[in-house]
Amino acid sequence: MIIELKSLDEIDPCEFAYYANDPNINTYLRNSFPAPYTLDHALSFITHSLQHHALDFAIVVDGKCVGCVGVTFQKDIFLKNAEIGYWLNSQYWGKGIMSQVIKMLCSYLFSNYTIHKICADVFAENKASCIVLEKNGFIQEGYxxxxIYKDGCxxxxxxxxxxRNSDEY
Ligand SMILES: CC(C)(COP(=O)(O)OP(=O)(O)OC[C@H]1O[C@@H](n2cnc3c(N)ncnc32)[C@H](O)[C@@H]1OP(=O)(O)O)[C@@H](O)C(=O)NCCC(=O)NCCS
Known part of the structure; x- marks a missing residue:
């Protein structure tokens, strides 16, 4: 299995929309992630990301664009922090893909930016996401x-x- 992170201008928006349009994905994502996910949603996300030079990458597995990972650099007194978010089409879950993607991403961020800390906010029920982060050395620093209020609950x-100063970096 070949896992690559590609710029959003290198991928097919139709393929991006196809794999994003998965009802299993958005259970633990923010409401800003559309469901259903249309080609228009993909085009506007990709255009906005590229125009604003956002750090979003397509997750390409064996040549197919099946997920996405994004980085939000914080501002003002939080400028040494970067927040990450990610999703993968559910056909590809449980194969170790996101664990590897987060490893690649964190290594890239600490090598190329002067950030001190990478953060991720996770629904407590999202065990898979917690495990991915913990396997990559992330620590639970708050609860x-x-x-969160989502879908009436x-x-x-x-x-x-x-x-940055953790064992791995
Ligand atoms: C969370 C997500 C990114 C995980 O991606 P993935 O490629 O399936 O993750 P991995 O295969 O690398 O690792 C998942 C781990 O969680 C474990 N796991 C999965 N579901 C689990 C559950 N319900 N309870 C306990 N462990 C679980 C897997 O066994 C695996 O652990 P292992 O490597 O020790 O076997 C993926 O499920 C996803 O895209 N979800 C929807 C979007 C989302 O929630 N994004 C995160 C927002 S913070």
């Missing part, structure tokens, strides 16, 4: 009870972080 939020 916010009923901090409250959910707990876990704050994960990885520091």
């Amino acid at each position: 916010r009870r009923e901090h 409250y959910h707990d939020l876990i704050l994960y972080a990885l520091w």
Whole structure:
């Protein structure tokens, strides 16, 4: 299995939309992730990301664009922090893909940017995402009870972080 991170201008928006349009993906994502996910959604996401020089990468597995990972650099007094978010089409879950992607991404971020800390906010029920982060050295640094309101229910939020001076970096 070949896993690559590609710029959004190198991928087919139709393929991106096809794999993003998966009802299993958005359970633990923010409401800004559309469901259903159309070609128009893909085009506007890709255009906006490229125009604003955002750090978003397509996750390409054996030549198919089946997911995405994005980085949001924080501002002001938080400027040494970067927040990551990610999704993968559910046909590709459980194969170790995101664990490898997060490893590649963190290594890239610490090598190319002067950030001190990488953060990720995770629904407490999202065990797969917690494991992916923990396998990559992220530590649970906070827990916010009923901090999320989605689809009529409250959910707990876990704050994960990885520091530049951790064992791996
Ligand atoms: C979270 C997500 C990115 C994980 O990607 P993935 O490629 O399937 O992850 P990996 O295969 O690298 O690792 C998943 C790990 O979680 C484990 N896991 C999966 N579901 C689990 C569950 N319900 N309970 C316990 N462990 C679980 C897997 O066994 C695996 O652990 P292992 O490597 O020790 O066997 C993927 O499920 C996804 O895209 N979900 C929808 C979007 C999302 O939630 N994004 C994260 C927002 S913070």
